[in-house]
Amino acid sequence: MNRMVQFLYEDLPHLFDDQGIDRTAYDELVKFRDPITKHDSIDGYLLNIALLKVLFKPDFKLHWVKQTGPYEITTRWTMVMTFMLLPWKPELVFTGTSVMGVNPKNGKFCSHVDYWDSIENNEYFSVEGLIDVFKQLRYYKTPDLETPKYEILKRTANYEVRKYAPYVVVETNGDKLSGSRGFNNVAGFIFGKNSKQEKIAMTTPVFTQTTDTEASNVSIQIVLPSDKEMSSLPVPTEEAVALRKVQGGIAAVTKFSGKATEDVVREKAQILRSSLVKDGLVPKAGCSFARYNDPGRTWSFTMRNEVLIWLEDFALD
Secondary structure: OHHHHHHHHHHHHHOOOOOOOOHHHEEEEEEEEOOOOEEOOHHHHHHHHHHHHHHHOOEEEEEEEEEEEOOEEEEEEEEEEEOOOOOOOOEEEEEEEEEEEEOOOOOOEEEEEEEEOOOOOOOOOOHHHHHHHHHOOOOOEOOOOOOOOEEEEEEOOOOEEEEEOOEEEEEEEOOOOOOOOOHHHHHHHHOOOEOOOOOOOOOOOEEEEEOOOOOOOEEEEEEOOOOOOHHHOOOEOOOOOEEEEEOOEEEEEEEEOOOOOHHHHHHHHHHHHHHHHHOOOEEOOOEEEEEOOOOOOOOHHHEOEEEEEEEEOOOOO
């Protein structure tokens, strides 16, 4: 079985590329199930993969593989897909596990059952699974600007867990999570109000952040492009504006649209925190509010807003 575990580590990353998976490792009548599709042959399984490649352009990330039974191997993965047939090309995210049975007679995979983290009823044919797919087809307007780099580790019904790479922000004091006080100061830095009079490319989102539960101390931040290092950046000319490197880490994120009033943002943060505690995770104090759109130029129902809460000691099991 150790050989099969190692095989999957090497083979599954090719699930959606031109090389593809090795069909000789599967029984001809392998049974595949997920909450909305099923196939009872390797040909049907490969056809399903081919259709996903055409319709969704999947980006598949394998997190781990381990033996979970005498003839059973479980994998954990993230799949991010772009639905190419809709004009706005929505992004669909699925995370979960695959339980793969091994035929003891020939050492080939004879079954493959997917379980999604975002639903409770993972049986075929799951109405909950269909609803989960359709919910992700909605339109969020995300500007074509650089964003902080992150990897989605897990997506539940209520939030995503993301692993953020380090990034640099220019920040100053704000007034409240939904407020914009201080934005002109940090925007001034990237528009040339700095020691070199250097103009720096705009990114998205704009963050407001608090590190306490009462949101009594709020900062407003613009993320700087990833090719900028602290050592090479110009110095802000305003005393209240500062540069800071955020070390990244694991954050839970909930996404929503609409007008983000202070009450709405705080309610979203409280709901997210309660969900995390219920799921046995340990949220840090405070939260961040991310605004991806210019509120004066974007219909509220298409806005992409997010609330982030950093996590302690997250393990992807």
